[in-house]
Amino acid sequence: MANVIHSSEYPRSTFLILDNLQCLVAENSLDTILSHLKQFYPPRKQPRIEVKGKIYLAKQYAIKFGAISMGSVNKGIVVEVEDKDQSRVSQCWSELTAFTKGLLDSSQPMDVPMFARQSDRPYLPSDSMSHYAFIFEQLRKTPSVTGAIK
Amino acid sequence: MATKPSGQSYEYVLYGSVSPANHAALLHRLRGLCTGATTGGSTFTDREITYKIEAGAASSKVKVRQSLDAPDAPWLLVYHGQLELGDSSRAAGVRTVVSAACSHTLTDCLSYLGFMPIGELVLKGQVFRKGGVKVLVFTMYQPSDVTDLDSIQPFSQNYLVELTAFASSSQDRAIDELRNFAEYLKPYPTLPDVLKMSNPPLWRESECVLVVAVTL
Numbered sequence: 001m002a003n004v005i006h007s008s009e010y011p012r013s014t015f016l017i018l019d020n021l022q023c024l025v026a027e028n029s030l031d032t033i034l035s036h037l038k039q040f041y042p043p044r045k046q047p048r049i050e051v052k053g054k055i056y057l058a059k060q061y062a063i064k065f066g067a068i069s070m071g072s073v074n075k076g077i078v079v080e081v082e083d084k085d086q087s088r089v090s091q092c093w094s095e096l097t098a099f100t101k102g103l104l105d106s107s108q109p110m111d112v113p114m115f116a117r118q119s120d121r122p123y124l125p126s127d128s129m130s131h132y133a134f135i136f137e138q139l140r141k142t143p144s145v146t147g148a149i150k
Numbered sequence: 151m152a153t154k155p156s157g158q159s160y161e162y163v164l165y166g167s168v169s170p171a172n173h174a175a176l177l178h179r180l181r182g183l184c185t186g187a188t189t190g191g192s193t194f195t196d197r198e199i200t201y202k203i204e205a206g207a208a209s210s211k212v213k214v215r216q217s218l219d220a221p222d223a224p225w226l227l228v229y230h231g232q233l234e235l236g237d238s239s240r241a242a243g244v245r246t247v248v249s250a251a252c253s254h255t256l257t258d259c260l261s262y263l264g265f266m267p268i269g270e271l272v273l274k275g276q277v278f279r280k281g282g283v284k285v286l287v288f289t290m291y292q293p294s295d296v297t298d299l300d301s302i303q304p305f306s307q308n309y310l311v312e313l314t315a316f317a318s319s320s321q322d323r324a325i326d327e328l329r330n331f332a333e334y335l336k337p338y339p340t341l342p343d344v345l346k347m348s349n350p351p352l353w354r355e356s357e358c359v360l361v362v363a364v365t366l
Binding site for chain 2: 030126
């Protein structure tokens with residue numbers, strides 16, 4: 001129904017992502033409010049998903065390699081490449097995909113998430129979190145899938 | 151404001167009402183007592199929507215507070231615990247409060263999560279501060295059309311006075327500060343004695359405002 005995501009890059013924020021990938025960005029006290037309301041929702045059945053890894057910087061790109069673990073089970077690796085100089089997807093998409101393909105030496109096509117191409121509005125941290133939520137949902141359904149996000 | 155790392159704190163609250171005849175005198179006294187007196191207190195116009203969620207017999211409410219003066223400011227999601235009254239050793243009501251600043255997708259997300267809006271208010275008035283005490287003197291309006299905020303009707307001609315102080319625990323000196331401050335405001339806000347009543351009076355529960363006052 002909804003995912004709650006925390007990120008070490010935004011330590012004072014909590015992201016609540018719904019099934020329709022709409023994102024609510026709030027302060028950390030949202031967690032306390034949700035704990036007061038948990039009696040109205042069914043308890044969580046699946047273990048937490050964690051992504052841990054390192055960040056590498058190359059020119060204007062920040063590359064994150066994260067190992068995904070669901071409980072104590074490893075599920076794969078997430079690679080995130082961020083262009084720190086650009087704020088709109090349309091401005092940097094082609095260079096970003098070329099850089100990522102060169103980095104991963106991958107010939108498979110890069111899937112574009114629908115919400116990143118919808119408009120020319122500035123890219124927000126909530127877009128990244130929605131994308132992570134999308135990947136986590138895919139992982140929960142098909143455990144053998146490894147996802148790469150851009 | 152003292153808060154635990156989780157964002158939860160206790161709030162002491164006193165309510166009263168003041169008639170239009172005494173409103174100017176009350177504001178004059180508040181300007182003298184409070185910080186930022188030269189600016190005369192700052193005005194605010196807020197829209198508050200109350201949402202309710204139910205599961206069987208249990209239900210819970212949260213409030214969404216939006217500033218109409220600063221449309222780009224984050225919206226506030228506030229959860230209040232039960233207001234505890236009836237303790238004669240304590241001069242004010244106390245309740246837990248947790249608030250979180252949120253993005254403007256808040257109302258859509260609450261509706262998606264199963265919350266139903268059950269009341270909407272517009273609050274217009276002034277805010278004063280003195281130490282840890284916050285004083286709001288305001289009028290409540292009900293928008294007759296939620297999309298047209300110019301068509302708002304006041305509930306009554308009286309002004310509502312709300313005194314709040316935050317504390318990190320339910321046994322805190324903040325209540326003394328609140329009580330002492332309220333003493334300075336006498337006799338303008340009317341504070342009917344409700345401790346002796348079995349049920350505190352509810353001022354239009356449909357708008358989800360509980361107006362209760364405690365004698366000092």
